[in-house]
Amino acid sequence: MALAFDEFGRPFIIIREQGQKTRLRGLEAHKANISAGKAVARILRTSLGPKGMDKMLQGPDGDVTITNDGATILEQMDVDNQIAKLMVELSRSQDYEIGDGTTGVVVLAGSLLEQAERQLERGLHPIRIAEGYEMASRIAVEHLERIAQKFEFGESNIEPLVQTCMTTLSSKIVNRCKRDLAEIAVRAVLAVAHLERKDVNLDLIKVEGKVGGKLEDTELIYGILVDKDMSHPQMPKRIEDAKIAILTCPFEPPKPKTKHKVDIDTVEKFQTLRQQEQKYFDEMVQKCKDIGATLVICQWGFDDEANHLLMHRNLPAVRWVGGVELELIAIATDSSSFLIGLTNGAFVGGRIVPRFQELTPEKLGKAGLVREKSFGTTKDRMLYIEHCANSKAVTIFIRGGNKMVIEETKRSIHDALCVARNLIRNNSIVYGGGSAEISCSIAVEAAADRYPGVEQYAIRAFADALDAIPMALAENSGLQPIETLSAVKSQQIKENNHYCGIDCNDVGTNDMREQNVFETLIGKQQQILLATQVVKMILKIDDVISPSEY
Numbered sequence: 163m164a165l166a167f168d169e170f171g172r173p174f175i176i177i178r179e180q181g182q183k184t185r186l187r188g189l190e191a192h193k194a195n196i197s198a199g200k201a202v203a204r205i206l207r208t209s210l211g212p213k214g215m216d217k218m219l220q221g222p223d224g225d226v227t228i229t230n231d232g233a234t235i236l237e238q239m240d241v242d243n244q245i246a247k248l249m250v251e252l253s254r255s256q257d258y259e260i261g262d263g264t265t266g267v268v269v270l271a272g273s274l275l276e277q278a279e280r281q282l283e284r285g286l287h288p289i290r291i292a293e294g295y296e297m298a299s300r301i302a303v304e305h306l307e308r309i310a311q312k313f314e315f316g317e318s319n320i321e322p323l324v325q326t327c328m329t330t331l332s333s334k335i336v337n338r339c340k341r342d343l344a345e346i347a348v349r350a351v352l353a354v355a356h357l358e359r360k361d362v363n364l365d366l367i368k369v370e371g372k373v374g375g376k377l378e379d380t381e382l383i384y385g386i387l388v389d390k391d392m393s394h395p396q397m398p399k400r401i402e403d404a405k406i407a408i409l410t411c412p413f414e415p416p417k418p419k420t421k422h423k424v425d426i427d428t429v430e431k432f433q434t435l436r437q438q439e440q441k442y443f444d445e446m447v448q449k450c451k452d453i454g455a456t457l458v459i460c461q462w463g464f465d466d467e468a469n470h471l472l473m474h475r476n477l478p479a480v481r482w483v484g485g486v487e488l489e490l491i492a493i494a495t496d497s498s499s500f501l502i503g504l505t506n507g508a509f510v511g512g513r514i515v516p517r518f519q520e521l522t523p524e525k526l527g528k529a530g531l532v533r534e535k536s537f538g539t540t541k542d543r544m545l546y547i548e549h550c551a552n553s554k555a556v557t558i559f560i561r562g563g564n565k566m567v568i569e570e571t572k573r574s575i576h577d578a579l580c581v582a583r584n585l586i587r588n589n590s591i592v593y594g595g596g597s598a599e600i601s602c603s604i605a606v607e608a609a610a611d612r613y614p615g616v617e618q619y620a621i622r623a624f625a626d627a628l629d630a631i632p633m634a635l636a637e638n639s640g641l642q643p644i645e646t647l648s649a650v651k652s653q654q655i656k657e658n659n660h661y662c663g664i665d666c667n668d669v670g671t672n673d674m675r676e677q678n679v680f681e682t683l684i685g686k687q688q689q690i691l692l693a694t695q696v697v698k699m700i701l702k703i704d705d706v707i708s709p710s711e712y
């Protein structure tokens with residue numbers, strides 16, 4: 163593009179013709195695409211596993227994120243190559259569907275691309291490779307089904323669930339207190355889960371964080387936590403058996419509007435107006451008290467005078483509470499669990515009161531205990547709404563030394579919550595530490611011989627690509643990758659056991675059953691399916707037309 167000016171000095175843009183676009187075709191296009199995909203995978207490779215490295219990413223406005231979560235790293239990298247964007251999308255899909263395994267899926271896709279490149283150089287047609295990969299992925303997914311085990315747990319026996327969440331957390335920065343966090347995640351999921359229907363609504367789990375304290379102080383609250391305090395410091399800090407009026411309308415006397423004319427020319431008139439305003443608000447307070455409210459939670463604010471009056475009349479209030487929080491409070495304190503329906507796509511509890519006149523005793527939310535807690539030496543206070551009538555809403559309250567730790571803990575907790583949810587939906591597991599991949603690799607390799615066509619080369623390449631996960635795990639733990647992998651592989655074949663993996667933490671055994679390293683079956687299957695899908699898509703591109711850069 164070029165900028166030019168006409169005879170009147172007006173600017174216009176000259177766009178070059180189609181012919182000026184850069185164009186890559188055939189093998190050249192394949193190679194360029196593959197190397198872009200591989201470059202993204204190479205970045206994530208060092209982050210895989212319990213000994214994986216973290217990445218530090220600086221945003222455009224100077225904020226820093228330290229993480230080893232694949233989806234977050236790619237999200238923040240701001241890549242502009244289209245193939246690289248596909249890899250970012252791949253990680254995101256895994257995050258949406260499963261929530262965990264976001265690094266692994268990209269590493270696997272990168273390795274599949276690398277193997278495909280070798281086959282292309284040998285002269286195999288990309289479509290043959292794509293077909294071979296498809297067959298191999300089916301074999302691998304079926305094999306995973308065969309080696310998977312049922313995982314028994316119940317509300318009284320949560321240990322298996324905790325162990326699985328611990329595997330997820332062991333590769334994160336929060337590794338130090340993985341046991342506590344895993345227990346919190348499992349209890350939170352069980353609190354909102356419907357075990358017979360095998361359904362978990364993660365929206366009912368709120369994750370809050372506040373800088374200060376230790377990671378160990380992170381707690382699970384059976385209720386809602388609101389980052390607000392009582393509107394007046396002298397209001398009670400603890401209310402038992404609270405009856406809560408949840409208002410989205412202003413809780414103060416109506417202000418005179420500018421389009422009305424009010425003439426106040428004497429002191430008396432001013433006094434009368436003031437008294438009327440006060441009386442109006444007094445009646446509002448009285449109405450709340452009459453219907454039995456012991457706490458008012460408002461979306462809007464009220465002025466100091468109103469605040470003073472509320473304190474005087476002994477009606478505690480909380481102001482400026484956000485819409486999302488109000489909805490959660492309404493759901494949690496709703497004893498009838500009666501939801502009116504959808505407004506603007508969001509759930510509205512039956513007891514949010516949009517107009518003051520509509521306030522009735524049935525619309526009050528009920529909570530066993532509402533308390534205000536202060537933190538540290540600052541004036542930071544938070545409101546705990548606990549023992550709610552509808553107990554199906556919980557909050558995980560994260561504490562940590564700084565904002566980065568809290569943000570990373572939030573991401574790690576999210577992964578753990580997803581893993582627990584996946585297990586409730588489907589309680590099959592496979593063993594981690596690369597053992598499932600090695601086992602699949604052996605099965606796929608063996609199956610390759612049964613195919614008479616050229617696909618068998620692609621199938622074998624797929625088997626080799628699966629080895630990339632245990633290799634990366636070994637490499638990141640400071641082990642010799644090739645030697646470790648070959649030792650473990652031969653052990654699996656010799657002993658016919660699928661549980662041998664990479665002993666990343668140097669525990670002394672490579673039996674992943676003994677190390678309690680599990681992953682969910684659906685998560686692992688999804689990784690293989692998604693990675694294959696993306697690689698097939700990349701292999702089918704043989705012409706890349708893009709605008710030239712100036």
Ligand code: ADP
Pocket residue numbers: 209210211212214230231232262263264265266267329330332333334593594595596631635663664665666667677679680681
């Ligand atoms: P992802 O984002 O893909 O979950 P992680 O960095 O969490 O990536 O690493 C997950 C991999 O690390 C999995 O293959 C898992 O089996 C493996 N892993 C986790 N904990 C251990 C452990 N204690 N020993 C060996 N492998 C482990």
